Amino acid sequence: MRPTLRLPLTAVVLSLVSSVPLTATAAETRTQIVNAANGEVGQGETPPGSNCNPYGACESWCAHFATWTWRKAGSDIPNYGFTGDIYTWGQRKGRAHSGNTGMKPGDIVLYGTGPQNTSTSLHTGVVVATGNGKITTVEGNSHDKVQKLGPFDPKHAKNAGRPGNIYGWVSAQ
Numbered sequence: 638m639r640p641t642l643r644l645p646l647t648a649v650v651l652s653l654v655s656s657v658p659l660t661a662t663a664a665e666t667r668t669q670i671v672n673a674a675n676g677e678v679g680q681g682e683t684p685p686g687s688n689c690n691p692y693g694a695c696e697s698w699c700a701h702f703a704t705w706t707w708r709k710a711g712s713d714i715p716n717y718g719f720t721g722d723i724y725t726w727g728q729r730k731g732r733a734h735s736g737n738t739g740m741k742p743g744d745i746v747l748y749g750t751g752p753q754n755t756s757t758s759l760h761t762g763v764v765v766a767t768g769n770g771k772i773t774t775v776e777g778n779s780h781d782k783v784q785k786l787g788p789f790d791p792k793h794a795k796n797a798g799r800p801g802n803i804y805g806w807v808s809a810q
Contacts, residue, residue, distance in 0.1 A: 663809075666712075666810055667809050669711070670706050670709070670743035670809055674775035675765055677702070677706075681781055692777060699762070700719055701717070703745045703763050705777075707745070723747065723807055724758065736806075737791040737792050737805075740767060742764050742765055745809075746764060750802075751805075758804070771787060771788035772787055773788045791803050
């Protein structure tokens with residue numbers, strides 16, 4: 638007879654559970670993004686007017702801020718400096734949407750007419766609340782700091798003082 642090794646069932650279960658990576662639910666990820674964005678409201682450039690910020694290079698930094706909030710929640714999105722790159726990344730991941738409806742908290746909205754270049758993709762922000770057909774965003778590099786804006790009708794963003802209308806958005810999940 639050969640000797641056998643017996644492991645208690647508890648040890649087997651614990652080893653299986655510990656090898657499964659823990660991932661946040663979609664709702665938890667969205668909450669983490671919103672909390673990261675809201676926690677930065679008021680953060681500005683150092684020195685003022687320099688475009689130097691804690692989220693990326695000393696350059697226009699709205700995209701750096703938006704992608705930073707996602708990375709704080711565990712996303713693998715790169716630290717983009719150009720807003721159109723966020724939309725293109727979303728297309729590759731199957732998460733980009735054209736238009737200005739359907740956003741949820743945690744999603745990134747893009748202002749302008751399209752992702753082609755800096756003349757068409759003007760600015761970006763993180764949706765932190767939705768309701769009654771309106772959205773509230775937190776946006777980096779808005780008058781040289783992180784600002785909470787809204788609520789406003791996403792179909793008329795330019796009329797609400799945004800740099801352009803919303804051409805699309807990228808879903809956080």
